[in-house]
Amino acid sequence: MSILPFPSFLDDVKEKGFKKAIFEGIDDSVERLTAGMNVQDVREALRGDTASRRPNPRLTPHADGFWLHMRPSYFNRDVTGMYPSFRLGWLSSYFVFFETITGILLMLWYTPSPEIAYGDMLTILSNVPLGQLMRDMHRLGAEFMVAVVALHMMRTWITGSYKKPRQFTWFTGLLLLVITGFLSFSGYLLPWDQLSLWAVTIGASMAEATPVVGDQVNLLLRGAPELGANGLLRFYLLHVLALPALLFVFFGVHYYKVIIHGYSLPPQKENIGEDTAKRVPLDKRVYFIPDILTNELMWLGATTFIITVLCIWFYHAPLENHADPQVTPLGTTAPWYFLWIQGALKLGDKFIWGVAFPSVALGALAMLPYLDVTPSRRFAHRRFMLTIAMLLVSATTILSYMGLAKFAVKTSAETEIVHELTFEPAHSKVGIGRTIPFDQMIAGAYSTAQFHGHEGLTAADIITEFNGETAANGQYEQMVDELKFQKLSANQVPVRFRTIPEMEAPVLMRVMEEFNHHLEEAPTELPNVWGALVITDNQRGLKRLDWIVSWDSVVIEGGDVKLDDEGNPLFVYATKDVPVFDDEGDPVFDDMGEALTEAELVLDAEGNPVPARRIFSDHLFIHEASAYFD
Amino acid sequence: MIKSVESRILTGIVMFVAIMILVGWVAINEEARMQAFVYQHTGRSIERGAELYASLCAECHGEEGYGALLRAPGLNNPHFFGYDPVGEQTAAITNANRTLVRLGDDSDDLLAELTDAANPPSDERQNQIQTEMEAIQTQIDNQKNIIDEAVAARQAILGSLRTAVEKGLFPLWDTIEDSDRTAFNEIEVFFNNNGTRLAQVGWAGDLRGYVITTLIHGRPGSLNVWPNSDGGMVAWSQLAGGSLRQDQIEDIAAYIMNWDKGSNWTMEDYLAVEQYGKPLSDGSIPGVPRPDPAGDNPEMILARWAEEEIVGSAGNGAILYDTRFGCTSCHRDGASAPDTIGTWTRVLTERLTEPQFAGYTGERYLVESIVLPAAYVVDGYSSGAMPPDFGTRQMIDQQLADVVAFLMTQE
Incomplete structure (x- = not known):
């Protein structure tokens, strides 16, 4: 007879006593939750003892439970170490989940609209506790994931694990690699800063080279001829919906295939042509419960710990200025994992190198298991394929290097040098000119001529002499005109150069030395060059830094300096307009009644032509709160 | 592992x-x-x-x-950032003026009590009132001194800002700068409304x-x-x-x-x-x-111009005519309203020859056409098309004079 009008736990208590009823209740619940292991079984497993009852309760979760039915109940001891897997497959899976979780958290504060997206980034950084950490982790995880998946592929190649019967596993893995690349790439655009806009613009422009439908593909991807509101929304949906959905589908197929065929053994552990992965001898079996399970949980902790440490002390996701389609930054590149395509593009035709070459390369990779049908997985028997693998790695590295902005892209030396000194923070680097501490930006005009002196001259002497020279030959005036043209207030232009206050401003000194060093590296392009830095107080807490390069103009053809037979640069000579006179010495007028003039070379006292002096300047403002130097 | x-x-x-x-x-x-x-x-x-x-x-x-x-x-x-150079002085004057009003009231009360015929105060009380009134007079003098000092200080500061005033700081300041003491309120209102840029633009x-x-x-x-x-x-x-x-x-x-x-x-x-x-x-x-609008009586308007020596500027008139009052949106090609070009010629040679304009000058005709557009409509154009409120609401004398001066150049 029940105590309550229906059977209940109280009946157990009445029948068995309170303590026993409670314990049995707990035991029962644990067994249901673990799909087969009661408290005693769990305790034994975690102690590393053998199971005390038969049939082995540690196998039932794999047989009866949903989550563990996807995992093998035991592994071959030969595949559980660092070699041969290097845990790259496990790490790839780890990052899939890691990115999903951090990504969902970031989605809470993100709106895919050009008006709002960048502001949302600032909100995440300025007003969301742990927001910066979450963003850093998501970004770093993405970079790691691309690298890990690529390494996973190389490992599979090197151990020959793509061979029969795992050809299709290899193929799905390759799909996952491509999806991972696009996932990372589509996420690149979302912060909507200059870095993302231009990296993606470059990446997406490759789609344009597709024959016949290039424009359509481009339009489909960007939603408009230029990346804008539609493009951002499309990339966002690709990033959070379409690509993850594809990823999870192929991830499922890939893992299913891995389990079906078993983890491939190290090549030397089995006979040539045999695949013994599914036949694990009793003495080689390592059971999932408890060994693999605890191992994986341990690695879960260790990996997350490493990423946390990296994101706290060593890595911060870049965020540049707001995206601006009107302003193309100097030295824009695609994300590093697409640099090889950008490098290939420098070899020639956009279609051949930007579309055909990557497609053929991927196609060849997909067909690899069907092309390489030799049975042996031993390293000694696969010298050809291993050579190909190393060539692939080398070629990718070289092409990636060629993809860098500094390779084979001609920018004039003066622009390059000033940019090198002043570029905004990106990829954890910043132009050294921005790192001068605020109190060391002492107002005044400084010149690299200070370093050009001869023995025995003090800096003050050199600058005094230099002031005399530049006043006499008009170069100082040219600089002043340039500065005024650049909207530096005439009241603020210094009247002469002064020596760099080395004691008060050692960093300023170092920057000027660096400036000088860069200028001296381009002797043919920038002959008789001097550089200057003019620091002015602009507002409370705000300085203006004008960088000036002044040099003798040389003939440039196709981005290179034209040299004479002796290897000296050919100068462009200064000219002045003089009136034209006819034979009788009267001035000649054109149809409009204006006096005709012609260009005539300017000659110095000895009758030699004077090179035209050119000047280049760029400026930046630095606020004391900007903390570029922290 | x-x-x-x-x-x-x-x-x-x-x-x-x-x-x-x-x-x-x-x-x-x-x-x-x-x-x-x-x-x-x-x-x-x-x-x-x-x-x-x-x-x-x-x-x-x-x-x-x-x-x-x-x-x-x-x-x-x-001025843009709301820094009032004479804010301290203006506040001091305002305070002192308030105190003066209060002291004046006290003094009036005492005087009323002293001179109350129906209920004359006792001798003792009279003496007391005398003493109190003297004390109040001292305070009044003090306050006046404070005002004089603040006014002097303010004048000194404004004097040192002479160049800035010429560059547009405190526009119209000249019109009240030399006012006597009775104009203190006016000066304070001026600074409250002009002391900072935000106040100035409201x-x-x-x-x-x-x-x-x-x-x-x-x-x-x-x-x-x-x-x-x-x-x-x-x-x-x-x-x-x-x-x-x-x-x-x-x-x-x-x-x-x-x-x-x-x-x-x-x-x-x-x-x-x-x-x-x-x-x-x-x-x-x-x-x-x-300022008051010009009104809709052409004779009074012209009389006032003569009396106050208001002279129109054709240059300003052109701008007002074109942009401020938008006259050219209709008066341009003769389609919806008479063309601006040739106005003055037509007035002199055609309109004034008509009997109802006997004794009119061209100027008076133009003034009437603007402030009373319905009085006469040129043949071929619809009446009621021109807004009737230029004189009563929109234009002040000077603007009307400017526009008329401009039209007198349209030959």
């Missing part, structure tokens, strides 16, 4: 605990980090604003924000909002206010058809607001400004009543 299960469990637990400690440590420091980020971000916003200002704004408003004569007002400017929000609004929408009609400017203040925001995004507008505003020196503005800052802002609209100052 770590061999024993226990070691793995221990390592795993250590890792997870370490992660929690690290994240917890980060979380504790988040408040400070976020504040530092905001600080840094503000700095960079000012930097970007400086860059935009140099390339877009410096041309007219000056590289150092001092403005340019008759071109654009200065923004690096104490802006109810804060200065940053004012700057941002101006950047977004520009200043319609500013070309008329600033003859030397090249196109006037245009709308800069993409919202309003310009080229800048909202974040860029905010960057520029951050840069402009960074000129604020708070209470540390000096006389030199006033004198450095090349041009001060002008009051809005027709030159009347908020707080000072608008």
Whole structure:
């Protein structure tokens, strides 16, 4: 007879006593939750003892439970170490989940609209506790994931694990690699800063080279001829919906295939042509419960710990200025994992190198298991394929290097040098000119001529002499005109150069030395060059830094300096307009009644032509709160 | 692989605990980090604003924000940031005047008690009243001294700002500067309405909002206010058809607001400004009543012009005719209203020859046509098309005279 009008736990208590009823209740619940292991079984497993009852309760979760039915109940001891897997497959899976979780958290504060997206980034950084950490982790995880998946592929190649019967596993893995690349790439655009806009613009422009439908593909991807509101929304949906959905589908197929065929053994552990992965001898079996399970949980902790440490002390996701389609930054590149395509593009035709070459390369990779049908997985028997693998790695590295902005892209030396000194923070680097501490930006005009002196001259002497020279030959005036043209207030232009206050401003000194060093590296392009830095107080807490390069103009053809037979640069000579006179010495007028003039070379006292002096300047403002130097 | 299960469990637990400690440590420091980020971000916003200002704004408003004569007002400017150079003195005068009113009332009460015939005070009380009234008189003298000193101080400060006043600081100040003491209230009203830029334009929000609004929408009609400017203040925001995004507008505003020196503005800052802002609209100052409109009686209008020596300027009239009152939107090709060109010729040769205009001068005909458009409609045009309120509401005498002067040049 029940105590309550229906059977209940109280009946157990009445029948068995309170303590026993409670314990049995707990035991029962644990067994249901673990799909087969009661408290005693769990305790034994975690102690590393053998199971005390038969049939082995540690196998039932794999047989009866949903989550563990996807995992093998035991592994071959030969595949559980660092070699041969290097845990790259496990790490790839780890990052899939890691990115999903951090990504969902970031989605809470993100709106895919050009008006709002960048502001949302600032909100995440300025007003969301742990927001910066979450963003850093998501970004770093993405970079790691691309690298890990690529390494996973190389490992599979090197151990020959793509061979029969795992050809299709290899193929799905390759799909996952491509999806991972696009996932990372589509996420690149979302912060909507200059870095993302231009990296993606470059990446997406490759789609344009597709024959016949290039424009359509481009339009489909960007939603408009230029990346804008539609493009951002499309990339966002690709990033959070379409690509993850594809990823999870192929991830499922890939893992299913891995389990079906078993983890491939190290090549030397089995006979040539045999695949013994599914036949694990009793003495080689390592059971999932408890060994693999605890191992994986341990690695879960260790990996997350490493990423946390990296994101706290060593890595911060870049965020540049707001995206601006009107302003193309100097030295824009695609994300590093697409640099090889950008490098290939420098070899020639956009279609051949930007579309055909990557497609053929991927196609060849997909067909690899069907092309390489030799049975042996031993390293000694696969010298050809291993050579190909190393060539692939080398070629990718070289092409990636060629993809860098500094390779084979001609920018004039003066622009390059000033940019090198002043570029905004990106990829954890910043132009050294921005790192001068605020109190060391002492107002005044400084010149690299200070370093050009001869023995025995003090800096003050050199600058005094230099002031005399530049006043006499008009170069100082040219600089002043340039500065005024650049909207530096005439009241603020210094009247002469002064020596760099080395004691008060050692960093300023170092920057000027660096400036000088860069200028001296381009002797043919920038002959008789001097550089200057003019620091002015602009507002409370705000300085203006004008960088000036002044040099003798040389003939440039196709981005290179034209040299004479002796290897000296050919100068462009200064000219002045003089009136034209006819034979009788009267001035000649054109149809409009204006006096005709012609260009005539300017000659110095000895009758030699004077090179035209050119000047280049760029400026930046630095606020004391900007903390570029922290 | 770590061999024993226990070691793995221990390592795993250590890792997870370490992660929690690290994240917890980060979380504790988040408040400070976020504040530092905001600080840094503000700095960079000012930097970007400086860059935009140099390339877009410096041309007219000056590289150092001092403005340019008759071109654009200065923004690096104490008046703009609400610093009132004579605020202290004006407040002192206001206080003293209030005290004077109170003392006057007290004194009146005592006097009333003293001279109350129905209920005369006792001798003792009379003496007491006398003493009190003397004490009040002393206080009144004190207050007057305070006022005199403050007025003198204010005059001295304003005197040292002479150059700035010439560059547009305190427009119309000259009209009341020399007023006698009875005009104190007028002077105070003037400073309350003109002491700062926001008061001058009657802006109810804060200065940053004012700057941002101006950047977004520009200043319609500013070309008329600033003859030397090249196109006037245009709308800069993409919202309003310009080229800048909202974040860029905010960057520029951050840069402009960074000129604020708070209470540390000096006389030199006033004198450095090349041009001060002008009051809005027709030159009347908020707080000072608008001048009366011209009215709709042509004879009285002309009589007043003669009496007050009001003479029209054809140049100003052209601008008013074209932009302010928009006359040319109808009076242009003769389709919907008589063409502007040839007006004066037609008036003299055609209209005045008609019998109903006997005794009219051309000027009177024009005035009547503007203030009483229904009085006569030229054949072929519909009556009631021209707004009837130019005289009664829209134009003051000077403007009407300017427009008429302009039309008299249209031969």
